[in-house]
Amino acid sequence: MESLQHFLLNCFSQHSGLNSALLYAAILAPLIMGGLLIITDKLPASTEKLLASIGFAIPALIAIWLWSLYNASLGAPGIFNDGGWQFITTFDTGLSRLGISLKLGLNGISAPIYLLAGLVGAAAGFYAFNAKVENPRVYHGLLLIMLAGLMGAFSSIDIFFFYFFHELALIPTFIMLGLYGGRQSRSIALELTIYLTLGAMLSLTGLIVLYVKSGVNSFDLIALTTQLADKPLPENIQNYAFGMLLLGFGTLVSLWPLHSWAPRGYAAAPASTAMLHAGVLKKFGLLGLIQIAAPLIPMGAAHWAPLLMWLALGNVLIIGFVTMAQDDLKQMLGYSSVMHMGYIFLAFATLSTTGIGGAVTLMVAHGLSAALLFMLADMIERRTKNLDLGELGGLVRQAPTLAAFFVVATLASAGLPGFANFWGELTIFTALFGHSKLLAAGAIVGIVISAVYGLRAVSKIFFGEPTEPMSQFLKTNTITDLSAAEKRPAILLIFALLVIGFFPKLITESINAGARRLYADKPVMTATAQPTSPVASTQASH
Amino acid sequence: MIDFMFYFLAALTVLSALMVPCSRNPVNGAMFMIVSFVGTAALFALLQAFFLAIVQVLVYAGAVMVLFLFIIMLLNIEKTQALKVNRGIAALSIVAFLAMVAAVWFLFVEGRAGPFPALPAGAVPASLTKHFGYELFTKYMLPFQVTGFLLLIAMIGVIYISKKPADETVDATADAKGANR
Amino acid sequence: MIPSLETYREIAQLNEWALILPEIVLAVIALTLLVAELLLKKSRHPFISLFAILGQVAVLALVLANFWFPPQLDVSLSLFSGMISHTANGQMMRIFFLLASILVSLLANSYLEQRKLPKVEFFAILLLVTASFMLLVQSTHFVMLFICLETVTVGFYVLVSYFRSQNTSLEGGLKYLIQGALSSSLLLFGIVLLYGAGSNPGLVGNVAEPMQFDHLATFISANPSHPLVLIGALLIISGLCFKMGVVPFQIWVPDVYQGAPMPVTAFLAVASKAGGFFLLMNLIKGPFAALDAFLIPLLSVLAALSILYGNLAALGQYSPKRLIGLSGISHAGYLLMGVTAALTIPSAYSAINFYLFVYLFGSFLVFAVMQKASPDHDALHDMRDYANLYKQQPLLGMALAIGLGSLAGIPPLAGFLAKLLLFIAAFQAGLYTLLGVAIFGVVVSIYYYFGWLRTALFRPFVAPETAHTIPALTRGQLVFLIVLMTVTVLLGVYPGSIGGLLF
Amino acid sequence: MSIGLNAYLTVAGLLFAIGFFGVLLRRNTLVIYMCLELMLNAANLALVAFSRYNLTEKNPMMDGNVFVFFIITVAAAEVAVGLAIIVQLYRKRQSVMVDEIAVLKEP
């Protein structure tokens, strides 16, 4: 009995190899299930569904499990410190001579994103069962492969595999967009592919610069960090490298003015794909900037930060206004997603612990809320066959739950307290204000803008009486409220948003620890006093 | 004397070679070609490569050019298709030719490719046929064998291509379609 | 027990022919085929091609066994008075050509059968050409090189025109013939100039056998800037550029690819291009090593031009064969970038080799699908034939996706890793501008590769009854595709799985 | 004897240039092909000349001559295959003019 207890304790401790193995499992489970689904074509539908469910559920469970085990307080704080990675495990794929090996692990910043990937993956996956597509087997299979890529990208310590898994997730996106997408998806899929490939290639080049110029000839982030902490790259190389990474990652994250793929792409993509892409995959570029680019090439980051701030302000303000002008719900959500990236970029550009903390928090929150919104928009579209805000109306009477969820999601994304997004935005504004009052004020205008377009959409879709086209439609069709299968993924996401909204510490503790390992506190407060109360100061000493 | 012979043969070779592309009728061209080859063979002889001179006459002037002539006659082209040269192309190719002549001048006449050794005295191994045999079956054994297979390929190829297709798929409309696509 | 180096040397001295056994066996098989055709009854003729394929597989097994057991030592044994040299790298190239030849045979078997074309001649020539290729890339003497190259070239003249009842095939043959002969002449004149310069007693460092690579290397390192050396080297490189399809000697590619029968196109695209690169690498590792400063700018420019030309001209192509040809030009550009990098960063050689293998698998996947999708007269094959491909044959769609994805360099497929390694090498060598051009090229290439895939995979835009009907896959074709797909994915994900073959 | 190596090389170079000129100028496949042979011939002449003039005591210089032997063989084989293709094509197209044999092109 005692030995069993010991065994269990051993298994579930931080240092257990089992947990590292779970990182592989989170990649392999969806990958294998996805592969099986794509290749086989003679399985009964129920078996297919079972396989897909397993593939969707395992990463989420593993993510939650590892999340609960992740210990933010391990490792000492410091600007350049290879600590903070936990559950590290390495597998040689045959390229170790080139400094490439499959090295997985989580740190304070990637762990929350990993959790996000698991949760949104599960939600998107289970929602996909509702989709009425021609060949659901392949659809689920592609989603599973995408999920595998996501789980891999966010748990990779090796930059090569970080990129590799991202692309692994990106390719199914293109295919799903083409196979199952909506209007004009053929041409949009092509445009998206080229655009994102360009971004990916640029960032890859930046990563190659790091690989070569660092002198370690390794893609291992820990090795690179150690090396570059001792021997930083010359400033001009830093500037070029960061510029390349910024351009590349910026394209992937839809930094203004490199954003034009996003709204069209999301408008055309099938729901679960849009959920996974807008919610999770897009965070890859940000994570690349936060985890790799700025910590490894700080001078380059500082060089580019001022420009980045103005571009990001373009995201918030210009795209904010553009969002207001949208008549198509999904298009609007796409633009809104682009707009919110502006906040994250702004926060990143402060290059401070506070900013990064806010950025990562908002990344998680935005991932959840954006996925939720795309899912709900799809639910609306499936009921009304229409996404034109001018033609929808009065849906609340037929589908009150849908309306309630939509309101919740809209307000969450508009930064209402009680939802996770609020913490991110609040922290970001605070960080930004310490940097530039003007930029902060500009960014805070965004809270009004997002309320304007969000509520406008809510009132147009749900309130009032059905419009003329709607009532025509209602004559021949009935609109039902959400089914249980539709509710479940939505509730999962709302629940996550609320839990983080009420107990932000759940994620901010590790994010803070992660940010403190990579960035410095700045600018230092002007004031007399150290922040706040005695209780706080004891907490802060960690 | 040898100098004169060289100049004579060189002029003969070059001028008749020049007539190959410049003669209206391919048959005439082939004839000039034979002259040029024979001239080259004579130059070989001047260089004391007698065996090669013989081979050159036998294989080139004898076999290859006869084959050419035979084909030209067989296809009976000169009647149906006269020399129609696009003026632009003619001008371009003449310019190109002159450029190449300039290059030759630059390299060999002006002597940039030098230094050029003087004619060495002493025995010339290439003048003896047995040296060829010896080299071919010792040092050049492998290329020699490969050459055999090269000829085999050529043989199979010529036979195969020239044979009338028996029962192959012939898509008669395809060519017309292909021309339009 | 692993034989020592001495043992090898002894074996070599005792019987050099043993070390070119694979080539000999191939030649013997080719001869056997010709004889068997005469002797066997017509009903038995299918066995001939089977024999040819199995024979090649056996030779491949032989080479592989020789490669792994005992493990290759990276030594070179000079054979046949310096005509060829036996090296580990050479073994790898042999494997490459054998693989290509086996895959071509498999493609050709169904291709020829479907069009009722004679098989024996094809296989005989194919085997001889393959053997020549294998000798070509091992040759260390220009005479050997030229003879082998000509054997290959003449073989290709015949193979390209093999569909003799079709104008297009013959026209392709003629175009290849004239341009090939022209390029051979250039190459030959280059060899002659090098020979003349190298043996010139007036020059310091003149050598006894200037056509032998080692001797030539000695001479060139002593006279790296003599006009004849430079011009000769460039003329030789121009001949190789023709084989590789590098600008400005690329112009034959699309027409000949389109005209040639599908398996021959595949062989041209893969083996001929790889042959050129293997030769170029041999040359710059050996005789031209001292010309690196001279060659780097030139090769960079050629690489950049090839990438740009190939990718741009491939945009909006409706003929898949032409598209593959033009994109092949851009691949030649990427490879040439690697070669340029290899002049300063020797580790790039392995990257190039890896790229070539990946290119082999990816290309054959695509060619297999193309052959399935094309009409009998395959010069007329165009994009319209791909409408509804995925719907009719999902596996073909997947194979096309994986093949094109690998060619485009998209993870997790092998093509990505290959490109990445080349790019890293280029970056290490400081070829920044070229790298920028290459990245531009990759992005442009996505347009046509993905456009092709889009036609094949995404929603049909033609009514099912007007779409080109694709015949069902046979069991063998299924295995063929699955093996290639697996290899392409596996090489990208887990390159360690194929052992120390490449790294 | 005043004839130097460069004289022979000049002849060879001119022959090569003439051959190339013919390829550039003519539309008749057969003539083009003859011109290509001329270029090979030029290489032969250069080889023989080099072999003769670069001869030294310790260096017998047979390579060039043997090479010429090989080249002649190769040329013969090439001509055979080439003519076969041309003849076969002529049967189909009734033409040997390159600009009339241009089905394979960009549409």
Next chain:
Amino acid sequence: MQTPVTLLFLILLIPLISGILIGLFCRKQGALAMVLSVGSAGLQMALCLYLLWSEAWDGTTIHLNYEWMRLGLFSFNLGFLFDKNAALMLFVVNFVGFWIHLFSAGYMKDDEARGRFYLGMSIFMFSMTGLVISSNLMMMFIFWELVGFSSYMLIGHYLTKNAANAANKAFIVNRVGDFGFLIGIIWAYWVFGTTDIATLQSLVAQRPDLLITPISLLLIAGVLGKSAQVPLHVWLPDAMEGPTPVSALIHAATMVAAGVYLLGRIYFLYTPTALDAIILIGGITAVFAAICAFGTRDIKKILAYSTLSQLGYLVAAFGLGTEYGHRPEVIAEHGANAAALFGVGAANFHLTTHAFFKALLFLGAGSIIHALHHEQDIFKMGGLWKSMPVTSITFAVAVLAITGVPPLAGFHSKDAILYIAYLDNPITFYLLTGTAMLTALYMGRLWFVAFWGKPRSVNASHAHESSWVMLIPLIVLALYSALGGFMVMYPRALHFLLHDSVLHPEGASYTLMLAISLIAGIGGLVLAAVIYKPGAAEDRVQQKAPALYAFFASKLYFDEIYTFYVKKIQDRVAIILNFLDLFLVGGLLVRGSAGMVGLLGMISKLSLTGNIQTYVYWFLIGIIGFWLYATGVF
């Protein structure tokens, strides 16, 4: 200390739990939701009263802090700051809140979506309680937004287009205010290193130089939104689209007073300039809204404008009192600590009494509307004295209270404000006095027209008294409206603020104030009776002086200006930017470069002529290029 903290926790969490339960289980079970929500409000009130009446809390400030989140330099704390100010507000919120809950049990009996309604009410009670006891500005901001959300949810309760527009307007206008508020908070955070109110107070005391006017003004922006001060007042009249109990609770008694509460909570954070601004805004709002009240016939809108006007009063009162308290001679007389609270006292006293009588007015209006089947036009009412006696009497009490007739509650509190205005700033004094007169006038208009005379519509003639569930709250609130000026009505803990911190006139001033009040109040009512005639069927001002009525009804074109801004500026900018985004970024940049590449592709394809003769020139070019390179030309 343990007990009060526990009680506070309970008071805060009870509505949250009720809300969660309703949200999860009672969306369809309206009755159960009602029981839960009303019950929780009752429990809340009971606990609150226990806390204040019993000696559980000794009146000392309770200050707790717990770090809830930390990211880099930014730390966010949750905590309580429970002082006398908060205690008063808590009392008002819970006390009025419960009675309105009870009222709504009757009022909303037939509503389809009672679950949603009570969910909103519970969330509101939770947020408002949280707002009251927040220890720091960030936390306050959270609840500030949450009350905005519950307001949004409840305004939109009826799901009509108008309701949706009103709800959106309320939320967005509040967001505009919050925009400034948030900047102010963050600015304060960067300047002082904290937003903890108690710490801020001590910091400002130590380093007055750190306090700068922009921070003060930005913090006022929040008040503008939440308390609907000019120019952000436009949402409040529209917010009457919500159910009447909501209007009573949120848009009259409590939430809109949150702005005033905030002013008092951070009274030390205002520079003199900011105080001037506060007085100016408050005064303008008071007068402006009072004028607007004449231009509408809707009973709830009249009350809404009245609320606006009274809120202006409160804001002005705070400004005046605080400014007065800053005067050296006043500090000399009363001591700095006491003087500083004059503004808070005056504002909060009136806030409290206003909560009672305004809630009463709304509930009375609700009772009428309920009885008249949602008839809201006062000119279609009439004759309610007979059919609805209890409602009428309680309504009369409220009218008299708001007009400031002694000795009702309104008299005491309004008196204190006028007195402090009299002491501090004569101009404002006249302004506020005039407003008091106007208040009496429009309340008189409402009262005489709606209750007197004969029923003027079918609905009015069928009116009947509401059920006791609705009447009991009316009676209780009437009691407080009547007697709210006397301290016996309040727990001892509140006396400090309601009595000790309020300057009441004495002696000659007292007589003057009394006279003014009487003239303004009674005079206004009489004048109203004269002008509008009790029981009139039409607005006599509209008939006799249409221009004047049109002026009243125009509301100074604020709505039109905002609509103009939204439609002609904001929307157009959005459309233009959208076009530029599509044209420049998506079109020229993306498609343009793609087009360039495509063009280059077509050019390069021109090389593939199919003619060998042109192909051999490529070889020529290659050879020439190589030659030139080898000979060193390149």
